[in-house]
Amino acid sequence: MQLIINGLVIGSIIALTAIGLSMIYKTLNFVNFAHGDFVAFAAYIALLTNVALGMNLAVAFAVAILATVALGVVVEKLVWMPMRRKNATQTTLIIISIGLALVLRNILIFVWGGDTQSYNIPVRRGFDFFGAVITPNQILVIVTAFFLMFLLHHLLSRTKIGKAMRALSDNVDLARISGIDTDRVILRTWVIGLGLAAAGGVLYGLVTAIRPSMGWFLLLPMFAAVILGGIGNPYGTIAGGMVIGLSQELSTAVLPTEYKFAVSFIVMTIVLLIKPEGIFGWVR
Amino acid sequence: MTGLTGSAGCFDAILPYIVTILLISSIYAIFALGLNLEWGFTGLLNFGHVAFFAIGAYTTVLLDLWGCPLVLSIIAGVALAGFFGFLLGIPTLRLRADYLAIVTIGFSEVLRFILLNEEWLTRGPFGVYGFERPFQDVIPYQYYNTFLLILYVAILVAIYASLERLMHSPWGRVLKSIREDESVPSALGKNVFWYKIQSLMLGSAIAGLAGALLAFYLQYVSPATFKPIETFHAWIIIILGGTASNRGTIVGALILWTFFSGTKFISRLVPLESHQMGAFRMIVIGLLLMLLMMYKPEGIFGKKEELALSD
């Protein structure tokens, strides 16, 4: 039971952060290796606001999302948009994203050091829940994550920009022909994708220690979630994230905890072997 | 890296220092030549090249410690690295280019966890030492690094020559056609998947050899020797020198390690802590990778006409 709770917590964070990765992957046709480092960046901005500036965590949450999105927009304008104009290939973009990942992560190390840190929040006792312990922080994570996913669902299915985003990630050429301003939609995809990733990063900091490599270690589970869910399918990605989170935690019952990370690798490889287009394609 | 004492200018003090730079450069040149075969000539995105480096190093030194003759240990290390290249290629090389990147980067991290945690096999975080080095009984200790340098440069030249010959053969021609548009060689009856597998296997085997050479030089291997960043050292070497240029790769390795040694000098002058210096180096590497890909993707020696980086 404890493992299932932990799995749901981690799963909802993976799901939240992976949605942006998946949408960008499909819309811009490249896999952004810096995505995890945006997640870590958000956690550190929250840390800065919360600890160094002494604000409460809700404020820190908002500041972190704004700062991460702002960074994402700057990178879009300075890097991705010019490269799109040059017709850069997918592989060129991927290599640039790896460079960006190195820069971001090492800026975090440069400023904050490589040690683990945590928010300045009171430690509260967990509740007993069918024989397992669930902490208020864990509840907060799950509730916030599901609330944000619900908001996303509303945005994608009800608003015009959401529909344009889905159209663009379904078929870029078709969307362009039908008169969608692709640059604007791409920008908003970044904003929403990185906003969710930032939220996930702050929440992740609530349940684990904050360190510069936290995004890096989240990257592989996120990839696994994206591939499981089918690239560009937000609902599939959410399902994939939950599966990965649960299977990572449940694996600790039989495997040493160090191999949690390997679980997503193995799941991903198996999916690529048998059904590379993803197994949650029907979740629409 | 050892050997630097006192002020520069004294030849006896500076010479061992130069030898170590050349040694580490030649090891990384070989390591990066393997990746250049995969990425530069075939277009394969391998982000876990360090895994094959580690497999080569660990297999060689562990077999040696278990009493296997040194030459056989090296061959086994190279072969096993190639074999894992084959294994990783199977699920990924039929699919889009980025799947290989994701799977290899994941593999290199999983491998590092195994090296850290399976102490019965790998001795865990403390690493492996006390293994034999080639001709260590014959060569006097004070000349040993010089001997290694000559040996490594000879190996580097041999690998360089072999790769050049391969790239100018019909085999290399097929690889280049795959890099550009794999539907063309397919339509002309070439088994594209199998060529990609071969390229990945050979590149990985070369990385395995480089791993064994690194182990002999360091006299010590540990999981910390094979962090993901080593993969990106190889990437920056290739892109700096010029993608798909073997000569450029060698020059790139030399530039990178001279730069690293240079930053060691500077670190004595600027008030930065050691983790900050390390991070600063990585920021430079990352920025360089981005800027080169954006503004000078052909590097120093690459030919712009032959780079398949935009449509």
Add this chain to the structure above:
Amino acid sequence: MEILSVKNVKKHFGGVKAVDGCSIRIETGTVMGLIGPNGAGKTTLFNLISGFEKGSGEITFKGMRTDKLPPFKIARCGMVRTFQIPRALSKMTVLENLLLAPKAQHGERIWNVWLRRKSVQMQENTIKEKSREILEFFEISHLEDEYAGALSGGQKKLLEMARAIAIDPSLMMLDEPFAGVNPTLARKITGYIDELREGGMTFFIIEHDIPAITKISDKITVMSEGKVLTEGTPDEIRSNPDVLNVYLGGEG
């Protein structure tokens, strides 16, 4: 004798029936034209025959079932195709583009590069010689050392045909060889096709240029909405009211 037989081949993309039960037979040494309005499924049919896409139905080439084979194996049987938008390897020279094509090159096996250096070198010279002859046939010898990316659209079309010839095929499938080509070059291409057919080669050609295709074809198949509408000699096709109807946007 028939070289290619396609029986009841189908390919659906989601709800779209791109190819919906096509059957075609091509006799050795003839030129078969394939016409039909945009979206009729012509290129998809080519993709199915050459193995780039998989559907249902039977495809037999030279008496062998090929519908389950990957594209490279089909090409090795002697069937070669060109692409609608020419895919010249622009980062390689014109000559290199041709050298890539021939089958069973010793030097394409990694060990032979060392173990059979002599025979690799000899074969390479033979292939070079043959490639130069092909370039001469298509009158683009002067472009031998140019990077293919520097060629004009028409030259790329010729290069792609030359590269296809270099594999020494028995069936050539051309996807719109006359599209975007000036009239002089089009006349030349017609001449090349005629000459190669005299030499015993079979052609299967998608084309929108009706006058051009009726001039070189022995038979023409008309496709519409994934199905074969009719088949016949150029004269029969020209006088068939259904064909006209399809092209003028009738229900088909």
